[in-house]
Amino acid sequence: MRLCAPTLLFILLPLFTVDGYYGQGYWSCYYTGDLNSTEFTFSWYFNKVEYLRYNSTTDRYTGFTTYGTAEAAELNKDSSNSLYFYVDQLCKRSRDEYFTYVLMTVKPEVTVRSLVVSEPRSLSAMLLCSAYDYHPKGIKVLWLRDGEVVTEGVSSTEELSDGDWYYQTHSYLQYTPRPGENISCVVQHVSLTRPLIITWERHLPEDQRNKLIIGIFLMVLGIVLAVVGFLYYMLRSKEQTSRPVTLGK
Ligand SMILES: *[C@@H]1O[C@H](CO)[C@@H](O)[C@H](O)[C@H]1NC(C)=O
Ligand SMILES: *[C@@H]1O[C@H](CO)[C@@H](O)[C@H](O)[C@H]1NC(C)=O
Numbered sequence: 162m163r164l165c166a167p168t169l170l171f172i173l174l175p176l177f178t179v180d181g182y183y184g185q186g187y188w189s190c191y192y193t194g195d196l197n198s199t200e201f202t203f204s205w206y207f208n209k210v211e212y213l214r215y216n217s218t219t220d221r222y223t224g225f226t227t228y229g230t231a232e233a234a235e236l237n238k239d240s241s242n243s244l245y246f247y248v249d250q251l252c253k254r255s256r257d258e259y260f261t262y263v264l265m266t267v268k269p270e271v272t273v274r275s276l277v278v279s280e281p282r283s284l285s286a287m288l289l290c291s292a293y294d295y296h297p298k299g300i301k302v303l304w305l306r307d308g309e310v311v312t313e314g315v316s317s318t319e320e321l322s323d324g325d326w327y328y329q330t331h332s333y334l335q336y337t338p339r340p341g342e343n344i345s346c347v348v349q350h351v352s353l354t355r356p357l358i359i360t361w362e363r364h365l366p367e368d369q370r371n372k373l374i375i376g377i378f379l380m381v382l383g384i385v386l387a388v389v390g391f392l393y394y395m396l397r398s399k400e401q402t403s404r405p406v407t408l409g410k
């Protein structure tokens with residue numbers, strides 16, 4: 162498991178602000194690689210100087226300035242000042258969340274679509290392969306043209322953070338289309354047991370296809386109605402023209 166003791170450090174809250182001075186408190190959870198031990202620490206800072214720290218491993222406060230040392234000695238006298246419960250309440254609880262949502266791998270959603278090339282006379286076409294909502298960072302996107310890896314005309318964005326543990330990346334392929342060729346986007350990621358291959362298919366985009374289907378349906382309906390109307394008209398006119406004949410008989 163590639164889990165080498167990640168230290169998760171957070172800014173909890175600025176404790177107070179007075180006229181250009183500031184105090185801060187930092188808590189951190191330190192997880193060992195085998196998760197057998199978890200260490201919670203809380204550090205108090207004033208103007209960037211850490212003066213007091215609680216450490217769950219020793220279950221004691223340590224002072225780093227004259228004031229901090231006096232404060233630590235005072236706090237260590239009474240076990241009710243212990244912050245040890247945060248090991249369970251904060252670190253272990255969030256560890257389960259990190260395992261579920263952070264360390265877990267999430268498969269990318271991959272789409273391939275064509276882009277309009279700006280120069281109208283240009284013979285080249287452009288495809289965009291996008292991988293969305295995967296975790297963790299570290300993906301490989303490449304293009305295959307008739308089974309060969311394409312090296313020319315390929316450009317990619319960096320892996321962009323969505324700001325919610327997930328990432329996305331985009332790879333562009335500029336190429337000159339050849340009839341009957343097979344172009345695929347290949348994605349490799351730790352969440353996938355084998356590379357994901359999406360073959361580009363030159364069908365119409367979804368909304369155009371839907372419009373086309375509706376158009377064809379309306380056209381067929383129109384033809385059917387026209388034929389029915391025409392037959393009805395023919396029958397009626399036949400009846401009307403034949404009536405005097407039947408009457409005459
Ligand atoms: C972790 O703890 C378990 C049970 O307490 C023990 O069997 C195991 O050897 C420990 N692992 C390490 C790497 O210390
Ligand atoms: C907490 O105390 C343990 C034991 O003394 C020490 O190994 C560890 O480095 C301390 N952690 C911090 C953040 O000071």
Ligand SMILES: *[C@@H]1O[C@H](CO)[C@@H](O)[C@H](O)[C@H]1NC(C)=O
Nearest residue numbers: 305307308343344345358360
């Ligand atoms: C196109 O190439 C991909 C990747 O090599 C392959 O998986 C796919 O079957 C091919 N499709 C056709 C229609 O040849």
